[in-house]
Amino acid sequence: MSSLLQLSAVAKSFGAVRALKGVSFDLRAGEVHALLGENGAGKSTLIKVITGAHQPDGGAIEINGERVSHLTPASAHKLGIACIYQQPALFPDLTVTENIALRLEPASAARKVNWPARRTRATELLKRIGAEISPEAEVRSLSMPEQQLVEIACALGAGARIVIMDEPTASLTQKEQHLLFAVVKDLRTNGVGVIYISHRLEEIFALADRVTVLRDGESVGTNQVHTMNEASLIKLMVGREVSAIYPPSESEAGKAILSLKNLNCMAGGVKNVSLDVHAGEVVGMAGLVGAGRTELARVLFGITPADSGEIILNGQHITISSPQEAVAHGIAYVPEDRRRHGVILEMPIAHNMTMAIHRRIFPGAWLQFGAERQLALDFICDLGVKAYGPDAPGGSLSGGNQQKVSLARWLATKPKLLILDEPTQGVDVGAKSEIHKIIRRLAKEGLAVLMISSDLPEVLGMADRIAVMRGGTIAAMLPGKSDAHTVMAAALGQTK
Ligand SMILES: Nc1ncnc2c1ncn2[C@@H]1O[C@H](COP(=O)(O)OP(=O)(O)OP(=O)(O)O)[C@@H](O)[C@H]1O
Ligand SMILES: [Mg+2]
Numbered sequence: 001m002s003s004l005l006q007l008s009a010v011a012k013s014f015g016a017v018r019a020l021k022g023v024s025f026d027l028r029a030g031e032v033h034a035l036l037g038e039n040g041a042g043k044s045t046l047i048k049v050i051t052g053a054h055q056p057d058g059g060a061i062e063i064n065g066e067r068v069s070h071l072t073p074a075s076a077h078k079l080g081i082a083c084i085y086q087q088p089a090l091f092p093d094l095t096v097t098e099n100i101a102l103r104l105e106p107a108s109a110a111r112k113v114n115w116p117a118r119r120t121r122a123t124e125l126l127k128r129i130g131a132e133i134s135p136e137a138e139v140r141s142l143s144m145p146e147q148q149l150v151e152i153a154c155a156l157g158a159g160a161r162i163v164i165m166d167e168p169t170a171s172l173t174q175k176e177q178h179l180l181f182a183v184v185k186d187l188r189t190n191g192v193g194v195i196y197i198s199h200r201l202e203e204i205f206a207l208a209d210r211v212t213v214l215r216d217g218e219s220v221g222t223n224q225v226h227t228m229n230e231a232s233l234i235k236l237m238v239g240r241e242v243s244a245i246y247p248p249s250e251s252e253a254g255k256a257i258l259s260l261k262n263l264n265c266m267a268g269g270v271k272n273v274s275l276d277v278h279a280g281e282v283v284g285m286a287g288l289v290g291a292g293r294t295e296l297a298r299v300l301f302g303i304t305p306a307d308s309g310e311i312i313l314n315g316q317h318i319t320i321s322s323p324q325e326a327v328a329h330g331i332a333y334v335p336e337d338r339r340r341h342g343v344i345l346e347m348p349i350a351h352n353m354t355m356a357i358h359r360r361i362f363p364g365a366w367l368q369f370g371a372e373r374q375l376a377l378d379f380i381c382d383l384g385v386k387a388y389g390p391d392a393p394g395g396s397l398s399g400g401n402q403q404k405v406s407l408a409r410w411l412a413t414k415p416k417l418l419i420l421d422e423p424t425q426g427v428d429v430g431a432k433s434e435i436h437k438i439i440r441r442l443a444k445e446g447l448a449v450l451m452i453s454s455d456l457p458e459v460l461g462m463a464d465r466i467a468v469m470r471g472g473t474i475a476a477m478l479p480g481k482s483d484a485h486t487v488m489a490a491a492l493g494q495t496k
Contacts, residue, residue: 003026003027003028003062003065004027004028004029004063004064004161004162004193005025005026005027005050005061005062005063005162005193006025006026006027006060006061006062006063006065007023007024007025007026007046007049007050007059007060007061007062008024008059008060008061008062009022009023009024009058009059009060010022010023010024010025010046010049010056010058010059010060010061011023011056011057011058011059012042012045012049012054012056012057013057014396016388017388017396018217019042019045019217020042020045020046020049020056020217021216021217021218022058022059022218023042023046023059023214023217023218023219024219025046025212025219025222026222027162027193027195028193029161029191029192029193030188030189030190030191030192030193031188031193031194031209031210032184032185032188032194032196032207032208032209033193033194033195033196033208033209033210033211033212034195034196034197034198034204034207034208034210034211034212034225035047035195035196035197035211035212035214036197036198036199036201036204036211036212036213036214036233036237037213037214037215037237037428038215038237038238038386038400038428038429038430038431039386039398039399039400039401039404039426039427039428039431040386040397040398040400040401041214041215041216041217041237041398042214042216042217043166043197043214044166044197044398044399045217046214047083047164047166047195047197049061049071050071050076050081050162050164050195051071051073051076051081051083051164052071052072052073052074052075052076052081053073055070055071063079063081063162064079064161077158079162080158080159080160080161080162081160081161081162081164082151082154082155082158082160082162082163082164083163083164083165083166084148084151084152084155084163084164084165084166084168085151085166087144088144088147088148088150088151089151090139090147090150090151091139092138092139092140093138093139093140094138094139095135095136095137095138095139096122096126096133096134096135096136096137096139096142096150097115097118097119097122097135097136098118099139099150099154100118100121100122100125100135100150100153100154100157101118101121101122103154103157103158104121104154104157104158119135119136121157122135122153123135125153125154125156125157126149126150126153128153128156128186129149129152129153129156129179129183129186130179130182130183131146131149131150131153131179133146133149133150143289143290145176145180148168148180149179149180149183152183156187160192161191161192161193162192162193162195163187163192163193163194163195164194164195164197165184165194165195165196165197166197167197167198167199167399167426168180168196168198169198169200169203174288176289181203181206181207184196184207185207188209196208199400199426199427199428199429199432201230201233201234201429204225204233205225205230208225209224209225210222210223210224210225211223211225211228211233213233213236213237215236215237215238215239220236220237221236234429237428237429237430238428238429238430246436246458246461246462247436247437247440249282249440249443249464249480250440250444251280251281251440251443251444251446252280253278253279253280253281253464254278254279254280254281254446255278255279255315256276256277256278256279256312256315257277257278257279257313257314257416257417257448258275258276258277258300258311258312258313258417258448258450259275259276259310259311259312260273260274260275260276260309260310260311260312261274261309261310261312262274262308262309262310263296263299263306263308263309263310263311264306264307264308264309265295265299265304265305265306265307266307267304267307268292268295268296268298268299268304268472269292269295269472270292270295270296270299270306270472270473271292271471271472271473272309272473273296273309273472273473273474274474275467275474275477277417277448277449277450278448279416279446279447279448280443280444280446280447280448281443281448281449281464281465282439282440282443282449282451282462282463282464282480283448283449283450283451283463283464283465283466283467284451284453284458284459284460284462284463284465284466284467284480285450285451285452285453285459285466285467285468285469286453286454286456286459286466286467286468286469286487286490286491287468287469287470287475287491288454288470288491288492289454291469291470291471291472291491292469292470292471292472292473293421293452293469294335294336294421294452295472296469297333297335297419297421297450297452299320300320300326300331300333300417300419300450301320301323301326301331301333301419302320302321302322302323302324302325302326303323305319305320305321305322306319306320313329313330313331313416313417314416327356327413329416330415330416330417331415331416331417331419332356332410332411332413332415332417332418332419333410333419333421334406334407334410334418334419334420334421334423335406335421336421336422336425336452342402342403342405342406342409343394343395343397343402343405343406344394345393345394345395346393346394346395347393347394348390348391348392348393348394349376349380349385349387349390349391349392349393349394349397349405350372350373350375350376350390350391351372352394352405352406352409353375353376353379353405353408353409353412354372354375354376354409354412355409356409356410356412356413357412357413372390373390375412376390376408377390379404379405379408379411379412382434382438383404383407383408383431383434383435383438384404384430384431384434385397385401385404385405385408386398386401387401399426400426400427400428400431403425403426403427404427404431404435407420407423407435411438411442415447416447416448417447417448417449417450418442418447418448418449418450419449419450419452420439420449420450420451420452420453421452422452422453422454422455423435423439423451423453424436424453424455424458425454425455436458436461436462439451439462440462451463456484456487456488457484459487460480460481460482460483460484460487463480464480465477465478465479465480466478466479466480466482466487468487468490468491469491470490470491470492470493471493475490475491475493476490478490
């Protein structure tokens with residue numbers, strides 16, 4: 001197999017942070033090459049060097065055997081490099097056909113616009129990847145994963161030979177995941193080289209031929225995937241053994257902190273939800289993407305308030321019509337998709353972490369920077385946030401580390417009810433087990449925890465009880481010690 005891409009001793013620093021310390025990497029035609037590493041290891045930085053978004057400080061890049069001295073996004077595109085981001089960069093108001101045409105036709109070409117041909121090409125490209133998406137659909141009407149598929153269609157249409165996917169499955173349903181895997185395998189069969197980044201080890205075993213592990217900006221080895229197992233990969237990644245075992249539940253469920261009775265919210269598609277969450281209890285919320293789990297969380301946090309039904313918190317009937325009210329009632333919500341809702345990029349991470357409790361640590365407006373710093377340092381240590389210190393701006397952190405900051409902000413509020421939406425999505429295995437321990441500790445301290453997760457092992461490993469949502473309502477309440485099959489069957493609405 002020939003090398004499509006060869007990186008030798010590539011280095012990149014951001015100020016004093018050495019994100020890449022001389023990484024060598026090669027990608028062959030017809031292989032899926034996984035890139036693995038803890039949060040902040042340098043994966044996204046490496047990708048940005050390959051796509052021309054960052055200029056390396058040192059090292060060499062060869063594409064198709066030729067040395068490339070100055071890659072820009074435009075020249076990378078011409079050389080057949082395409083990157084599928086988790087958040088696709090499409091024009092929401094245009095149709096799929098228009099988006100594909102814009103991407104594939106040079107803006108400068110004064111050509112006659114041939115709509116039927118454009119539509120045919122879009123249809124063909126979508127068909128090749130098995131996507132059931134209408135070429136006439138406006139992009140804003142498509143789900144995130146559908147938009148990713150449009151991106152892949154663009155990459156195919158552009159004849160990309162090197163396709164990069166940075167955590168592509170984070171928000172996909174299982175069906176969409178299978179579709180994506182089939183597309184990746186198809187690309188491989190067609191001689192495309194795929195670089196695949198994911199924190200989910202099972203995906204790497206299912207999909208990749210080789211795996212390169214980065215640690216602290218250095219490559220600690222490239223191996224054939226079939227010579228590795230989960231334990232050996234984790235060890236390479238973190239340099240120590242990490243327990244993959246979920247911490248056992250140590251708390252007894254106390255009184256009901258939250259009771260919902262026939263809760264409805266038309267705008268959010270939440271229907272007739274009745275649910276109790278007790279002090280000291282972790283209630284896991286399973287269900288397919290679109291089942292209404294995030295919508296329910298948004299109702300409870302006052303973002304889209306309920307139209308009817310009862311919310312009883314600590315024995316008192318309450319209404320929650322804004323996030324401020326929710327916070328005042330002791331409810332905290334760590335949203336999904338923290339890239340959009342979470343961290344303020346310009347602000348130091350210490351401020352980011354204390355934002356929700358400013359009045360508490362600055363009583364009477366006395367600025368207690370010492371208290372803020374200490375709190376931030378504790379969280380940085382607890383969650384293993386990789387940053388040069390509490391003053392580092394949010395934007396200088398890697399994706400996974402930004403998520404930890406956002407989690408810290410809400411943990412700092414010491415709520416009565418903590419709603420977590422996909423708390424470990426995009427975080428590495430070591431941090432994941434730290435977050436699980438923190439959730440357990442909080443439950444033991446008497447918090448009621450509602451944990452939404454699409455990671456079924458996580459739900460089964462962490463939940464004392466499992467609420468399965470389907471079609472905006474609770475389809476089943478299951479004991480924590482259920483099996484994956486029972487939960488999936490309930491999520492899919494299968495009755496035996
Ligand atoms: N624009 C930037 N400014 C300053 N530092 C940065 C910048 N981008 C990345 N870094 C630093 O470079 C290092 C590598 O970050 P990178 O985003 O490549 O990690 P990653 O492996 O993709 O992690 P994750 O799994 O969390 O996405 C981190 O220490 C990060 O803080
Ligand atoms: Mg990253």
